[in-house]
Amino acid sequence: MLKNTKTIIFDLDGTLLNTLDDIHLSINYALKKFGYEEHSINETRNFVGSGIQKAIERAIPKVTDISELQLITECFKTYYKDNMYAHTKPYDGIIDMLKILKQKGYKTAVLSNKYDIAVKSLVKRYFENFIDISIGESETIRRKPQIDGINKIITELNTDIKSSIFIGDSEIDIQTAKNADIPCISVLWGFKTKEFLIQNGAEYIAEKPSDIVKIINTCFI
Numbered sequence: 001m002l003k004n005t006k007t008i009i010f011d012l013d014g015t016l017l018n019t020l021d022d023i024h025l026s027i028n029y030a031l032k033k034f035g036y037e038e039h040s041i042n043e044t045r046n047f048v049g050s051g052i053q054k055a056i057e058r059a060i061p062k063v064t065d066i067s068e069l070q071l072i073t074e075c076f077k078t079y080y081k082d083n084m085y086a087h088t089k090p091y092d093g094i095i096d097m098l099k100i101l102k103q104k105g106y107k108t109a110v111l112s113n114k115y116d117i118a119v120k121s122l123v124k125r126y127f128e129n130f131i132d133i134s135i136g137e138s139e140t141i142r143r144k145p146q147i148d149g150i151n152k153i154i155t156e157l158n159t160d161i162k163s164s165i166f167i168g169d170s171e172i173d174i175q176t177a178k179n180a181d182i183p184c185i186s187v188l189w190g191f192k193t194k195e196f197l198i199q200n201g202a203e204y205i206a207e208k209p210s211d212i213v214k215i216i217n218t219c220f221i
Contacts, residue, residue, distance in 0.1 A: 012123070014170065056069055168185075
């Protein structure tokens with residue numbers, strides 16, 4: 001059992017923000033522009049989690065032309081930049097949960113596989129008063145489950161990785177926490193099912209945002 005928790009690191013998509021509709025529309029826009037078949041929102045749900053280029057690759061697995069994949073990815077980014085606030089919103093209860101954590105004095109961060117500029121823009125818009133630092137994929141930060149982002153967060157916040165917890169909605173988040181040797185709380189309102197998360201090693205499960213506070217109070221103080 002972890003004691004003296006100081007830092008709580010959140011995934012973004014599927015954990016703090018319901019971004020699926022805007023990601024889905026943006027992927028389909030890019031695919032259609034390049035002549036590829038569009039996908040259902042449930043298919044998109046299974047594509048995301050490992051960065052947008054990987055999502056595009058999963059959407060058109062027969063395409064092996066790397067330059068075309070990059071063009072489609074850039075098309076997505078351009079469209080998404082202008083439309084990423086259209087349907088996106090925090091999940092119910094997220095703001096109240098973050099308020100409680102900040103009142104208790106925790107340092108808070110976001111680490112996402114979304115590209116860095118979009119992560120920072122979304123966090124600033126929705127969580128500016130509740131998140132101390134946000135990091136996405138970039139040339140210097142590899143995607144989760146690599147722990148580059150966690151290490152940067154720990155350095156920037158001048159805290160200790162041994163007093164940190166990761167919170168996310170996917171198997172990637174569970175593996176990231178494992179790689180960093182820290183606990184992970186898995187949430188059920190995101191993009192993956194409870195059964196899938198348990199199969200992939202979930203130990204602590206939150207059915208609603210307020211459960212995060214309860215689990216921290218019960219297991220990590």
